[in-house]
């Protein structure tokens with residue numbers, strides 16, 4: 297798919313992410329080809345410095361939408377247009393190289409669970425996104441230590457692999473990794489689910505700082521207090537059809 301240059305005119309769109317008529321089905325080949333439609337022509341525009349919360353009942357497609365924007369799930373049809381390094385690109389149909397570049401420079405993602413790598417220290421896990429951008433290791437390590445301190449991970453744990461960390465500790469490593477590099481778009485999938493009050497407050501602070509830096513934050517948060525504290529808009533996905541279509 298060809299990338300479009302960003303038009304440099306007064307009409308330049310101010311959106312950072314533009315979902316156009318996206319469709320997503322899951323097909324269960326081992327169950328007589330049962331097809332489940334999660335998105336059926338969903339469109340929405342997202343803006344820099346804006347926080348959007350995805351809401352809707354369990355199964356309405358909140359995580360699926362984040363994974364489609366991040367390029368983890370394929371989009372059946374429609375477009376996921378992103379402003380990336382002065383160009384307009386489409387995640388739907390993007391090459392693996394473009395997905396890699398988008399994830400390095402433009403779209404950050406904090407999933408519900410940390411993918412723990414054995415024998416890699418917590419600090420190295422956290423600073424990897426900065427190293428991928430060419431930041432000097434000592435500068436990256438300083439930034440990593442600052443974030444780990446803010447998220448109350450004791451310094452005695454920084455050089456251990458997160459394999460044996462508790463669920464909440466792993467989630468904080470995941471958050472530190474997600475917030476260490478600035479991204480124009482930051483996707484957060486229930487990032488505060490297993491955190492205590494003190495750490496939840498730190499995460500809200502980090503989100504507010506990202507918003508001030510013009511990041512567009514799109515997230516799933518179940519606590520209405522989170523919605524009130526920073527959300528500019530709540531997008532209700534419950535109106536999206538979630539249907540099972542048996543093959544005829």
Ligand SMILES: Nc1ncnc2c1ncn2[C@@H]1O[C@H](COP(=O)(O)OP(=O)(O)OP(=O)(O)O)[C@@H](O)[C@H]1O
Pocket residue numbers: 322334352353354355356357358359360361
């Ligand atoms: N990889 C997959 N294969 C098959 N079905 C999937 C897959 N991922 C998601 N689904 C289905 O898509 C629907 C939406 O799932 P999703 O996880 O996006 O919902 P959600 O709104 O995030 O739910 P929750 O609030 O429970 O986390 C669900 O019915 C789910 O079973």
